[in-house]
Structures are given as structure tokens and as C-alpha cells.
Amino acid sequence: MAVNETVVLIGCGRLGSSILEGWLLTETVAAENLIILSPSEKPVAEAARAKGARINPRLEALTEAQVIVLAVKPAKWREVVTPLLPFLGDRAVILSVMAGVTAPTLAEGIGGWPIVRVMPTTGVSRGRGVASVWSADADARALGRALFEPMAETVDLNEEALMDAATAVAGSGAAYFYAFTEALARAGEAAGLDAATADVLARATLRSAADAMGDDPLEVLIDRIASPGGSTRAGLDALSRDGRLTAMTHDTVAAAVRRNREMG
Ligand SMILES: NC(=O)c1ccc[n+]([C@@H]2O[C@H](COP(=O)([O-])OP(=O)(O)OC[C@H]3O[C@@H](n4cnc5c(N)ncnc54)[C@H](OP(=O)(O)O)[C@@H]3O)[C@@H](O)[C@H]2O)c1
CATH class of the missing domain: 1.10.3730.10 (ProC C-terminal domain-like)
Structure with a gap:
């Protein structure tokens, strides 16, 4: 299932780049629907830009986002997300791939938007990863699955606490x-x-x-x-x-x- 609305990827490091590569490879997200926020230039992001992705646009562009994917280090997310909050639309879903940052902790900083946690492996870059998905919100969970299933063997977890075991x-x-x-x-x-x-x-x-x-x-x-x-x-x-x-x-x-x- 392709995701046809705007997807914002925040962080294009080891995992963020792998996710981006996987999306482009499997055509899960069309490059023109992608917004990438990255402090430094990354080869995969440049490849996405060449196909129509927007890199570090004006923050007003975030209002159209269907999903915001947080792929920064756990210690960084508050500082990264806080300035973006005034620009997020009502329908946005927050998708975190950060290890160990729980939904209640995320909700302290990003209250009001549905949260889905996904724990993928970097094999997603080749369309052959593994991903565990958890959300308390059925629509957010479905969106998480839609974004990862094409590039990872994906499992649903019934409880967030099982993320540690997964x-x-x-x-x-x-x-x-x-x-x-x-x-x-x-x-x-x-x-x-x-x-x-x-x-x-x-x-x-x-x-x-x-x-x-x-x-x-x-x-x-x-x-x-x-x-x-x-x-x-x-x-x-x-x-x-x-x-x-x-x-x-x-x-x-x-x-x-x-x-x-x-x-x-
Ligand atoms: N690596 C894995 O296999 C793996 C697996 C599962 C989960 N995770 C989770 O994925 C997250 C990222 O891990 P990683 O290994 O990809 O780390 P990483 O390579 O250090 O990537 C983090 C990226 O965040 C970027 N960043 C820093 N400040 C930013 C800002 N203000 N706006 C946008 N981007 C910003 C950094 O950009 P610069 O490069 O320009 O400094 C860096 O590229 C972590 O939370 C980790 O728990 C990783």
C-alpha cells in the first residue's frame, strides 16, 4: 500500500537514510510527497531531492504532513520537535523509530497527536528489514504498517512494553x-x-x-x-x-x- 500524502522524515542518519532508501526502492512514498529535515547533506536525501523531495523547506510546509517520522537520537527529540509543533496539522500522526522513548514520554512533549512506535532494522534499505509496530490508535498503527510493510517483515505488538523484547x-x-x-x-x-x-x-x-x-x-x-x-x-x-x-x-x-x- 503506497502512502499518498506528505511524509516528513526528521533525521537522515543511519536508520533515517535506510528508511528513505527503502521507501524510494519500494515506491512506498513518492519522492514528491517527501519532506526531509536534516542538518547536514546526506547522499540518500540528495538522491530523493533529485526525484522531487523537499529538503529543509520553510516550516509552514509541515502543516500538510500526514505523518512525522522521528529518526533522531533519543536524547535529541525534544529539542528537535518543540520548534516544529506550531506547524503541525490536526491530522498528523507522530511515528517514532527511536529506541526506548515510550509513548507516554513522547506525549509529554508532543501531546494531542496520535503516536505510533516502529522498531525497524536497517535492512529496510534493501526492502528486506524487520519491523515491530505498536500504537494505541488503530489508524496510526495502520499508517505505521503501511509505511514499513513494503520494506520489512512487519509484526504488530499488543503492548508497548513488548518493544523491549522485540x-x-x-x-x-x-x-x-x-x-x-x-x-x-x-x-x-x-x-x-x-x-x-x-x-x-x-x-x-x-x-x-x-x-x-x-x-x-x-x-x-x-x-x-x-x-x-x-x-x-x-x-x-x-x-x-x-x-x-x-x-x-x-x-x-x-x-x-x-x-x-x-x-x-
Ligand atoms: N541504527 C539503527 O540500526 C537503529 C535501529 C532501530 C532504531 N534506531 C533509532 O533510530 C534513531 C536514529 O538512530 P541512528 O542510528 O540513525 O542515529 P544517527 O546516525 O546518529 O542519526 C541521527 C540523525 O539525526 C540527525 N539530527 C540531529 N539533529 C537534527 C535536527 N535538528 N533535525 C533533523 N535531524 C537531526 C543527525 O544529523 P547529522 O548527521 O547532520 O548530525 C543524524 O543524521 C535513534 O533514536 C535510534 O534509537 C536506530
Whole structure:
């Protein structure tokens, strides 16, 4: 679903640029419907400008906005948003991608407008991200989905508090898979491979596993590779001996959830 009204993107850093790239790639938002606010010049914003986007226009232009996307650092949002408030129209929705800034906190500074929180990954730039969406307002939630679904596998959260868990799984998850891939490579080295070969094998295996995954249940995928009595089954048995894989993964996600809460 394309969003046909004006979308304002505030902040064009790592995540803001990824979102902008994703919108242009998937044609979710037409460049001429985009307003970008950015203190410094950014390549993606310049590419959007060449297609018709407006960058740092007079603030009066914000009155036509359907949605204001806040993609600045959590410590900055009050200072950034306060001067814009007199220019926002009644129908505007505030969409925050900021980690750890809750809707009640946002409402203290931006009262009166519906708020939707989205936690995306930077994979949105390639149209292959992950996004968790929460809002107390059904229309704002639908708008959040419409903006992210074309470029991310998108899930709805029933409670805002679940953002911390969703971030610990999806936001941090890629780093866990990379850490496991690194450990797999070092284990391959310990088993006699040279370091470079072990790296190539481990990384290529992660890519190929992701490619082959599809939508089949994970147990089915595992059973397809691990035949009874075979070497993969022996490896998996060692991996989960005494529940250690489950315990380690639970500890990992719980630590990330705790840290998200502390930072919120
Ligand atoms: N990076 C991620 O993977 C990720 C994932 C999920 C959520 N988030 C959230 O996304 C937000 C941005 O993170 P980030 O990693 O993209 O940070 P970042 O790269 O530092 O980007 C923040 C951007 O805000 C811009 N900015 C500062 N003052 C501004 C103003 N007055 N008006 C407009 N823009 C302004 C900065 O512009 P200049 O470059 O010109 O200084 C900078 O490009 C954070 O709240 C973070 O929690 C990030």
C-alpha cells in the first residue's frame, strides 16, 4: 500500500537514510510527497531531492504532513520537535523509530497527536528489514504498517512494553547470528581448517541457510539436515546438552531486554 500524502522524515542518519532508501526502492512514498529535515547533506536525501523531495523547506510546509517520522537520537527529540509543533496539522500522526522513548514520554512533549512506535532494522534499505509496530490508535498503527510493510517483515505488538523484547530479538538478533558464525568459524579452525577457509565456510553457510529457510517450521528445516544417527544430529545433541543452548539464548535475550529497559 503506497502512502499518498506528505511524509516528513526528521533525521537522515543511519536508520533515517535506510528508511528513505527503502521507501524510494519500494515506491512506498513518492519522492514528491517527501519532506526531509536534516542538518547536514546526506547522499540518500540528495538522491530523493533529485526525484522531487523537499529538503529543509520553510516550516509552514509541515502543516500538510500526514505523518512525522522521528529518526533522531533519543536524547535529541525534544529539542528537535518543540520548534516544529506550531506547524503541525490536526491530522498528523507522530511515528517514532527511536529506541526506548515510550509513548507516554513522547506525549509529554508532543501531546494531542496520535503516536505510533516502529522498531525497524536497517535492512529496510534493501526492502528486506524487520519491523515491530505498536500504537494505541488503530489508524496510526495502520499508517505505521503501511509505511514499513513494503520494506520489512512487519509484526504488530499488543503492548508497548513488548518493544523491549522485540528489539532484543529482531534489532539485536543479527549480531547474535554473526557472533555464532564467528564462533562456528573458530570451531572449524580448531577442527583443522585454516582461518580464512573456516571464515568463508561459516559465512557462506549463514547466507545459504537464510536463503533456504522459506516459511517452513524450523524443526522441519532442522530435521531435513539432521538425519537420525548422523553427524549433524551429533553436533546438535552437543549444542543442546543439558539445555545449554536454550539457557544461553534466554540469558542473551533477557540481558538485552534489561538493557533496553534501563535505557528507556
Ligand atoms: N541504527 C539503527 O540500526 C537503529 C535501529 C532501530 C532504531 N534506531 C533509532 O533510530 C534513531 C536514529 O538512530 P541512528 O542510528 O540513525 O542515529 P544517527 O546516525 O546518529 O542519526 C541521527 C540523525 O539525526 C540527525 N539530527 C540531529 N539533529 C537534527 C535536527 N535538528 N533535525 C533533523 N535531524 C537531526 C543527525 O544529523 P547529522 O548527521 O547532520 O548530525 C543524524 O543524521 C535513534 O533514536 C535510534 O534509537 C536506530
